[in-house]
Amino acid sequence: MKKIVNYIFAYPKIPSYAEISFKLFHIESDRVMLLLLALQWVVATFITSIKYDTYYYGFFSGALVVLPLLYLYKYLKGEKYYRYFIAVAMMLFSVIFIQQYLGRIEMHFHVFIGMAILTLYKDVVPLIIAAATTIMHHLIFNYLQLYEVSLFDMPVMVFNYGCGFDIVILHAVFVIIELFVLGYMVRLQIEHTININSSQNQVNELNKELEHISLHDTLTDLPNRLNLNQKIKTVMSNAEKNSNKFAIIFLDLDHFKNVNDTLGHDIGDALLQTVANILKNSVSEDTLISRIGGDEFIMVVSDFNDQNELIPTINNLLNSFRKDLFIKGYSLRLSASIGVSIYPDDSQSIKDLMKYADIAMYKAKGDGRDNFSFFTQELNKKIHNEVDIVNDMQRAFYDNEFKLYYQPKIDIKSKKIIGAEALLRWHHKQKGTIGPNLFIPLAENTGFILNLGKFVIQNSTQAIKKFNSLGYKNLNISINVSTRQFQNSNLYQDLKESIDDNKIDPVQLGIEITESVMLKYVDNALIVLNEIKKLGVSIHIDDFGTGYSSLSYLKKFPIDTLKIDKSFVDDIIGKDESGRLLVNTILSMGKSLNLKTVAEGVETKEQYEFLRDNGCNIIQGYYFAKPMCEDDFIALLKEDKIYS
Ligand code: C2E
Ligand code: CA
Ligand code: CA
Numbered sequence: 001m002k003k004i005v006n007y008i009f010a011y012p013k014i015p016s017y018a019e020i021s022f023k024l025f026h027i028e029s030d031r032v033m034l035l036l037l038a039l040q041w042v043v044a045t046f047i048t049s050i051k052y053d054t055y056y057y058g059f060f061s062g063a064l065v066v067l068p069l070l071y072l073y074k075y076l077k078g079e080k081y082y083r084y085f086i087a088v089a090m091m092l093f094s095v096i097f098i099q100q101y102l103g104r105i106e107m108h109f110h111v112f113i114g115m116a117i118l119t120l121y122k123d124v125v126p127l128i129i130a131a132a133t134t135i136m137h138h139l140i141f142n143y144l145q146l147y148e149v150s151l152f153d154m155p156v157m158v159f160n161y162g163c164g165f166d167i168v169i170l171h172a173v174f175v176i177i178e179l180f181v182l183g184y185m186v187r188l189q190i191e192h193t194i195n196i197n198s199s200q201n202q203v204n205e206l207n208k209e210l211e212h213i214s215l216h217d218t219l220t221d222l223p224n225r226l227n228l229n230q231k232i233k234t235v236m237s238n239a240e241k242n243s244n245k246f247a248i249i250f251l252d253l254d255h256f257k258n259v260n261d262t263l264g265h266d267i268g269d270a271l272l273q274t275v276a277n278i279l280k281n282s283v284s285e286d287t288l289i290s291r292i293g294g295d296e297f298i299m300v301v302s303d304f305n306d307q308n309e310l311i312p313t314i315n316n317l318l319n320s321f322r323k324d325l326f327i328k329g330y331s332l333r334l335s336a337s338i339g340v341s342i343y344p345d346d347s348q349s350i351k352d353l354m355k356y357a358d359i360a361m362y363k364a365k366g367d368g369r370d371n372f373s374f375f376t377q378e379l380n381k382k383i384h385n386e387v388d389i390v391n392d393m394q395r396a397f398y399d400n401e402f403k404l405y406y407q408p409k410i411d412i413k414s415k416k417i418i419g420a421e422a423l424l425r426w427h428h429k430q431k432g433t434i435g436p437n438l439f440i441p442l443a444e445n446t447g448f449i450l451n452l453g454k455f456v457i458q459n460s461t462q463a464i465k466k467f468n469s470l471g472y473k474n475l476n477i478s479i480n481v482s483t484r485q486f487q488n489s490n491l492y493q494d495l496k497e498s499i500d501d502n503k504i505d506p507v508q509l510g511i512e513i514t515e516s517v518m519l520k521y522v523d524n525a526l527i528v529l530n531e532i533k534k535l536g537v538s539i540h541i542d543d544f545g546t547g548y549s550s551l552s553y554l555k556k557f558p559i560d561t562l563k564i565d566k567s568f569v570d571d572i573i574g575k576d577e578s579g580r581l582l583v584n585t586i587l588s589m590g591k592s593l594n595l596k597t598v599a600e601g602v603e604t605k606e607q608y609e610f611l612r613d614n615g616c617n618i619i620q621g622y623y624f625a626k627p628m629c630e631d632d633f634i635a636l637l638k639e640d641k642i643y644s
Pocket of ligand 3: 542543563565566600
């Protein structure tokens, strides 16, 4: 007997890996069951009510059963428990039908509903719950009937098949047997018909899809890092066999973060998809392309003898980015930096090859981006050198090797020095002068920039005090503030303390921040900047034009000055009219926002005159003066020169 019961109730064995797909099937089943429920609601409201005029009862009691389940679908779809609720609801309808004096129809519903639950879910538990519900309603109604209770003002004396418990039990037994037979039928169906095959196919398809997902990037559908590693192994063993070379080409988009921060992730995502397509169209078909994260792509190229043979391919890649891309209504100018490592010349380990390509890519970025670089052992040395620099910074700081230099800013109208930008220099005892472009990014990575930043604030305010004491009281000295300082230091507090300590007028101090700082920490940046502004310190937007900030955006921030990035100033002297047009656009943008405009990196007379004639306010650049030490700056002030 136990064996038979086990056999009938045995749950069809589902492989554990197919669980996800099963969940999906159940969502489909849930929908069918909900449809059946709604159908019953219609039947309860209209068809069965015609004779006895019980529309209202049918409609409202039907709603009580159907609506909660429709509501729960959103939260519980695919859940095991949801099926149980559906089973209960299905059976509750028979209560409604009975109440509408249609007991006979109700009898047949057990069969119909049992069949529905079993075939859709291939699960016996909801069926047992359905049976239990049926039995319960028989017991309760029988009880009510014995005491002649009425429900919603309708007499419960509606059974036309008896009123004793013996009849109820008999009825229940009958229902259970019916369900057992149904269960058996469904089991046979599962085991022996094509139905199971088709669902097995669905399971297989889903598994294939899952496998695809696990090996591909969902955004671009390119192979992901895991997949790439597997494929490189194959490429490598082939190369080993045939003593061939292959190259790892590491490509990273320039300033992609700006797009993401400014225009949002939607545009960023769309851009990455476009980039994936560009890559596919720019390399030969047998090139392996993969997105390994963010805006980083790796390509694997085989079949070449000398690394110079790769250059046309690489140039082709770089070129394909050097045009305007139209994405969701935005015209974006993009470029990429590429690093290349080669098997077996650079290394025979995949891990090292990847690392080396990455190092080479950083070199390309350091060289001004929109560029490529092959890995070399010298580069490796340079990286080690950088590690040394990082380790040496602390010592240098206490040995007073850091100094502030001042690059004069000239007012176009008065033709006089009206201030300076304070720029850090590291005079290393052994290595000579190290430029900020080398150590500032490293200091930002390690957090040491917080010490340097405080040092700059203290030194620049002391210098202002000194300039004042010498009679130069109207200078504005601006300092550079890095992202990191914005994020997690007491920037405001440090500024206030130094200003108070040196008893200087806060108007004499300015901070230079890049657009990305504002864009990245919008809310926080706004609060901090407003505080600093209230203090009286002026705010300059550095490298303006490289960060995609919009007009409406700029209006929100308490800005005093736009500093036009050197790259735009460079373009003033080009053949291409568009460079001049862009500078003019920025200048008129500044005017319309009531901001002062500073041009930095002005090196020639031609640039100066163009800027002067088009309404730029302040000039900073080698044309007038390079950054210089404090004493030299004071000497220059004493000259009281006219600049033109
Ligand atoms: P930046 O803020 O854009 O500074 C302007 C850079 O352009 C300076 O380079 C300056 O020397 C250089 N420059 C000025 N005029 C000309 C010109 O006519 N031609 C050319 N070719 N270059 C010109 P520098 O001093 O090497 O500083 C590089 C970057 O390092 C700065 O770019 C700034 O981002 C960062 N930096 C410098 N000092 C500090 C500092 O105290 N704190 C922070 N956070 N960053 C600093
Ligand atoms: Ca600056
Ligand atoms: Ca700048």
